Amino acid sequence: MTNYHKHLIGYALCGSLLCGGIAHAQTAPVAEPELPKNWHTMDLKSDGYFGISLNKAYQALKGKKSKTVVVATIDSGIDTAQADLKSVLWVNPKEKAGNGKDDDGNGYVDDMHGWDFLGGPGGKCDFTETTEEVREYNRLKDKYLPLTEATAPDKKEFAYWQTVKATYDSTITKSTSESKQLSQMMNVLMITSGYVKRGLNLPSNGNFTLTSLSKLQTANDTIAQSKSIWTSVFQEEGPTASNDKIIKELTEYLTKLNNDINPDLEARKRIVGDDPNVWDTKPYGSNILKFDDASHGTGVAGLIGAVRDNNYGINGVADNVRIMAIKAVPNGDEYDKDIAKAIRYAVDNGAKVVNMSFGKKLSPHKKWVDDAFKYAADHDVLLVQAAGNDHQDVDAKPEFPNDIFEDGSVKDAVNLLSVGASSAKMGESLPGTFSNYGENNVDVFAPGVKVTSVDKDAEFNTADGTSFASPITAGVAALLLEYYPDLSAKQLKQIIMQSAKPLTGTMVLKPGSQTEKVDFTTLCKSGGIVNAYEAVQLAGKMKGERKK
Numbered sequence: 001m002t003n004y005h006k007h008l009i010g011y012a013l014c015g016s017l018l019c020g021g022i023a024h025a026q027t028a029p030v031a032e033p034e035l036p037k038n039w040h041t042m043d044l045k046s047d048g049y050f051g052i053s054l055n056k057a058y059q060a061l062k063g064k065k066s067k068t069v070v071v072a073t074i075d076s077g078i079d080t081a082q083a084d085l086k087s088v089l090w091v092n093p094k095e096k097a098g099n100g101k102d103d104d105g106n107g108y109v110d111d112m113h114g115w116d117f118l119g120g121p122g123g124k125c126d127f128t129e130t131t132e133e134v135r136e137y138n139r140l141k142d143k144y145l146p147l148t149e150a151t152a153p154d155k156k157e158f159a160y161w162q163t164v165k166a167t168y169d170s171t172i173t174k175s176t177s178e179s180k181q182l183s184q185m186m187n188v189l190m191i192t193s194g195y196v197k198r199g200l201n202l203p204s205n206g207n208f209t210l211t212s213l214s215k216l217q218t219a220n221d222t223i224a225q226s227k228s229i230w231t232s233v234f235q236e237e238g239p240t241a242s243n244d245k246i247i248k249e250l251t252e253y254l255t256k257l258n259n260d261i262n263p264d265l266e267a268r269k270r271i272v273g274d275d276p277n278v279w280d281t282k283p284y285g286s287n288i289l290k291f292d293d294a295s296h297g298t299g300v301a302g303l304i305g306a307v308r309d310n311n312y313g314i315n316g317v318a319d320n321v322r323i324m325a326i327k328a329v330p331n332g333d334e335y336d337k338d339i340a341k342a343i344r345y346a347v348d349n350g351a352k353v354v355n356m357s358f359g360k361k362l363s364p365h366k367k368w369v370d371d372a373f374k375y376a377a378d379h380d381v382l383l384v385q386a387a388g389n390d391h392q393d394v395d396a397k398p399e400f401p402n403d404i405f406e407d408g409s410v411k412d413a414v415n416l417l418s419v420g421a422s423s424a425k426m427g428e429s430l431p432g433t434f435s436n437y438g439e440n441n442v443d444v445f446a447p448g449v450k451v452t453s454v455d456k457d458a459e460f461n462t463a464d465g466t467s468f469a470s471p472i473t474a475g476v477a478a479l480l481l482e483y484y485p486d487l488s489a490k491q492l493k494q495i496i497m498q499s500a501k502p503l504t505g506t507m508v509l510k511p512g513s514q515t516e517k518v519d520f521t522t523l524c525k526s527g528g529i530v531n532a533y534e535a536v537q538l539a540g541k542m543k544g545e546r547k548k
Contacts, residue, residue: 486544
């Protein structure tokens, strides 16, 4: 599942807007000052925002030559026409566009900018999926529901079944309760948006933002309450929010919840035609990278390498990259087979850094993914991964994929960085309230709260998520490799961790808690936040070990 965290979802669940519907809407909270759109690139000392000191890094690199680095994003696809990304997309040099042939013999026909492992014939795509625990529960229930530990012939598989069932039960309970609350919220938003549109003389399909609300005359209580509700929502959602975008995101999230409660378990077979539980070499998928769900992947790609200083969009972290787009992450949980194939595709086609902004609670074919991690390590490819958004300690409760390999061979891969999300200001709220953490299994934190990137269809998106912290870190890794091409994947990880100075003595709220405070250094292995300038300084002193 893509690792966005929707402000709105948490907001709805805490009941801020739904204390009995419109009639009891609270007055809008005092607005926090809007964050600069590029706060994640700023410097704490000179700008007051805890970004990655990117401008200082570029100052330090002035006059140095760079080499192009290919960065793969394994995500929800990409808008290949996005003006800020178009010129930085990876182009497969051995493939001829649109001739319906596999020119380079890699098994993928017309893969000009990457591949879609969720695609099927006729331009279709399986981008709406359920969670892994729902799929596994349904796969195993007929066999194991009638059995007990004593009567089960395969004790190991029965123990796995018990984990699946417990995870499934917990997911269904949560999805059912959230779905009920959010459906209620959706009704409130639909009704109030109607009042706001009428008050602003907008057509029924009209669009409004926080700025538009200032023009709304509150002629009566209903309009005043509608304005108050939308003001609260916009202040929570950030500067790029509009009513239709919020309703669209909420609809997508409700669809995801419904896919847990009433799953379509035949979608994969019907659309892709591939069996995700059988490892084979048979090619599947399509070369179409943009579908309705491409926002997430587009935003991730933008943070890594959106064209810099072109007076449009945002500035990506790295200034000389080519983005290889690999679609393998649906609205729902990704399949292990697709992720393993996606990593191998990235490695085989020349990616040196791979961003992975996704994660899930179970991994039925973990060995396939472990083997792909090893394959990447053997080819000196750095994997950068979002730590996840369940405000949980992943040392105690793992998320997947992870680098604790099933065969016991590796407990901390030298080529994998796991990234938590931090916010813009130094202080007790520095870690994102939603971010996963772990002194052993999360390596570093990076900006991931109210971060703005490009979106599909020439839009922008401001969102929370370790999903955004991960590509910012992958962008720093790519930047280092551009200017210091002899650094190995292992060294890139080492530099990024060592240059994130430990914030010893900084007491912060533990993610998920409103009262418990911990030292920031207990939340990740490096104890600090990614810093591009410090990383560049360190890289300049290190002798590269990359094998030619």
